Amino acid sequence: MEDSILVQGLCKKFDGFALKDVSFRVPQGRIVGFIGENGAGKSTTIRLILNQLKKDSGQIRLLGQDHTQPEVRAEIGVAFDSCNFHEVFTALDVERMLSSLYPHWDKTLYRQYLRRFSIPEKQKIGSFSKGMKMKLSIVSAMAHRPKLLILDESTTGLDPVVRDEILDLFLEFIQEEDRSIFFSSHITSDIEKIADYVVLIHQGRIVFDEEKDNLLYRYGILKCGKERFSALDVKDYLVHRSTKVCEECLVRDKEAIGRKYRELVVDNAGLEDIMLFYAKGESSWAD
Amino acid sequence: MEIIISNSSGKPIYEQIASQIKCQIMEGKLSPGESLPSMRGLAKDLHISVITVQRAYEDLTRDGFIETVSGKGSFVSGQNQEFIREERLRAAEELLQKVAEIGRANGIGYPQMAEILRLFYED
Numbered sequence: 001m002e003d004s005i006l007v008q009g010l011c012k013k014f015d016g017f018a019l020k021d022v023s024f025r026v027p028q029g030r031i032v033g034f035i036g037e038n039g040a041g042k043s044t045t046i047r048l049i050l051n052q053l054k055k056d057s058g059q060i061r062l063l064g065q066d067h068t069q070p071e072v073r074a075e076i077g078v079a080f081d082s083c084n085f086h087e088v089f090t091a092l093d094v095e096r097m098l099s100s101l102y103p104h105w106d107k108t109l110y111r112q113y114l115r116r117f118s119i120p121e122k123q124k125i126g127s128f129s130k131g132m133k134m135k136l137s138i139v140s141a142m143a144h145r146p147k148l149l150i151l152d153e154s155t156t157g158l159d160p161v162v163r164d165e166i167l168d169l170f171l172e173f174i175q176e177e178d179r180s181i182f183f184s185s186h187i188t189s190d191i192e193k194i195a196d197y198v199v200l201i202h203q204g205r206i207v208f209d210e211e212k213d214n215l216l217y218r219y220g221i222l223k224c225g226k227e228r229f230s231a232l233d234v235k236d237y238l239v240h241r242s243t244k245v246c247e248e249c250l251v252r253d254k255e256a257i258g259r260k261y262r263e264l265v266v267d268n269a270g271l272e273d274i275m276l277f278y279a280k281g282e283s284s285w286a287d
Numbered sequence: 288m289e290i291i292i293s294n295s296s297g298k299p300i301y302e303q304i305a306s307q308i309k310c311q312i313m314e315g316k317l318s319p320g321e322s323l324p325s326m327r328g329l330a331k332d333l334h335i336s337v338i339t340v341q342r343a344y345e346d347l348t349r350d351g352f353i354e355t356v357s358g359k360g361s362f363v364s365g366q367n368q369e370f371i372r373e374e375r376l377r378a379a380e381e382l383l384q385k386v387a388e389i390g391r392a393n394g395i396g397y398p399q400m401a402e403i404l405r406l407f408y409e410d
Contacts, residue, residue, distance in 0.1 A: 031336060164334075171331035194330075196338040213339055217299045268297070 002064055004028050004148045004180035005049065010058035012048055017204060019044055022058070024199045024209040026148075029177045031170065033191030033212070034184035035271065036201035037279045042184040045201065046152045050078060063147055074102055077141035081153035083133035085140075087126030091119055094140050102144035110143035117165065131158050138166060142173065149173065151183040155190055163187070167194050188271035192216070198271065202278045212271075219269040220254025221277075222261065223247070236260070239281035250277040288317065288324065292333055300335055304343035312352050312363055313371050323353060323361040350374075 005026035012019045019041050026032045036042050047053040049060055051068050060067040063075055085094050091114055099105035114121055117135045125133060138154055149170075155163050170181055171194060185191055191198060191212070198215055200207040208215075222237060229240070229247035236257060237249035250269060251257045258266045269277075290307050292300055311317045323329075326344055330337045344361055347353045351370045355361045364370070390400050 030338070167334060168331070171327075171334070174337065175327045175331065177327070193334055194336050196336045211338060212336060213299065213301065213342065 002028050003061070004030075004063055005032075005150075005182055006059070006061040007045075007049065008059045010045070010048060010060060011056045012044065012053065013056055014044075017041075017044075019048070019204045022201070022204075022206050024206055026180050026182045027197075028180055029174070030196040031174060031181045031183070031194055032197045032199060033188075033195035033271075034182060034199050034201065035186065035188055035191060035275055036184075037186065037275070040201045040279075041204045042201055043152055044204075046150060046182075046184060049150065050076075074104065074144070075147045077144065077146035077149045079134075079137045079141040079149075079151045079154040081156055083125065083128075083137045085125050085133075085137070087124065089125050090123060091121050091125070091136055091140075094125075094136065095143075098140055098144070105144045107143075109145070110139065113139035113143065131162050134158055135162065135166070138169070142169075147179055149179070149181045149183070151181070153184055153186070155183075155185055156187055163190060170194060186275075188275060192271050200275060200278060207278050215271065215274060216268075218253050218255075219274055220251050220257065221267045221269050221273060222249040222251050222254075222257055223265045223267065224249075224261075228264070232261075239277040241277060241281035248277075248281075250274060250281065290329070290333065292335070300333075301339050301342040301346070304329075304333075304340065305346045308343070308347055309350075309352055309374075313374070317363045319363050319365045321363045323363070325360055 003025045005024075007025070008023045010019060010022040017039075022041070022045060024032075034042055034045070044053065048055050049062070049067060062072045065072045089097075095105075095107070095110055099107065111121075113119075117132075117139060119128075119132060119136050119139070125136065128136065134154060134157055138151070141149065141151075155166050158166065167190060170183075173179055174181060183191075183195075195212050197209065198212050199209045222232075223246050224232070226242075226247055229249075232249070237251050240247060240249040242248075250273075251266070254266045254268070288308070288311065290304055292303055296303065308317070308323070317323075323344075324332070326340045327337055330340045333340070344353065344355065348355055348361075352364055353361050354364050386400060389395070390397070
């Protein structure tokens with residue numbers, strides 16, 4: 001199957017921060033969650049994909065074409081963590097503007113979305129609540145029926161009820177098999193629910209690009225005392241962190257580790273735990 | 288079709304889906320030829336990822352409970368009677384194996400166990 005996003009060996013250097021050899025893919029028909037702490041490189045990666053920043057090296061393909069091709073933009077919907085429309089505009093002004101940019105703009109669909117999310121058509125965006133603004137920027141990214149939706153922290157500022165509505169919208173969008181979603185969020189529970197794959201970025205490098213179910217059902221947290229920890233085989237864990245009272249290790253296969261160390265506690269690991277381990281822990285592998 | 292997912296059961300969601308559909312087929316609540324919800328549709332209704340449902344459907348296909356016709360969707364398999372029997376036999380074998388282990392570990396001989404089983408059968 002074709003990849004909707006294919007990133008290979010992407011590099012970009014700034015003063016004091018660099019993306020190093022970033023590679024991952026978003027297969028067609030899938031939802032891929034992009035996680036990492038603030039400053040890990042999520043937004044930079046997305047801006048590079050969208051060609052809003054120039055890459056130093058590497059390859060980026062969107063829907064089978066090079067990402068610098070102008071035609072590809074008509075097939076992509078994009079929303080960011082804040083609403084980029086001018087405060088004096090109304091939702092209908094946004095429509096006038098975007099429908100002239102996108103030949104496939106679906107007026108009926110856009111009006112349906114506005115009603116569904118109770119977004120007023122004729123009120124100035126400046127008077128909208130933050131949640132309302134975010135909803136508008138998401139639905140306005142979807143009304144030209146794109147094949148690929150790229151969202152950067154677009155659900156972060158929303159309350160749980162609205163986030164749930166948005167997740168519904170995403171799952172609806174993906175009912176057609178040739179569509180895909182790539183969305184970054186540090187609210188890992190959203191990704192835990194609906195993503196098929198998870199890409200974790202840390203300090204400008206991709207830590208993994210894995211099927212979500214594998215992460216949730218296979219990764220685990222091994223806990224033990226300091227003395228016991230020093231006797232562990234370093235190959236048995238990925239990352240470790242210390243607290244005052246115990247040592248915790250992220251392990252790739254909790255069942256195998258549970259069998260090997262029967263006397264030790266092995267807990268389930270959620271996406272948030274996994275992200276925290278990489279953000280705060282010390283890896284057993286040398287960089 | 289009813290599917291009830293527990294997030295606190297510790298059992299992977301794809302296993303929960305597969306075993307509940309299996310159960311409904313074995314109990315005759317889903318009959319041969321009946322169509323199942325589309326993978327994407329079920330993912331949407333359960334608020335889970337498509338791949339999770341896909342994995343459940345793949346397991347069910349592998350075990351012969353359902354068939355997937357590309358472009359048309361998934362259906363309850365026609366010849367599942369045989370599979371149901373196989374499945375139950377396997378479950379029974381597992382229990383009998385436990386019986387044998389208990390027997391061996393506690394010095395209860397085969398004739399005595401067999402006698403108990405015979406009595407249960409005559410019940």
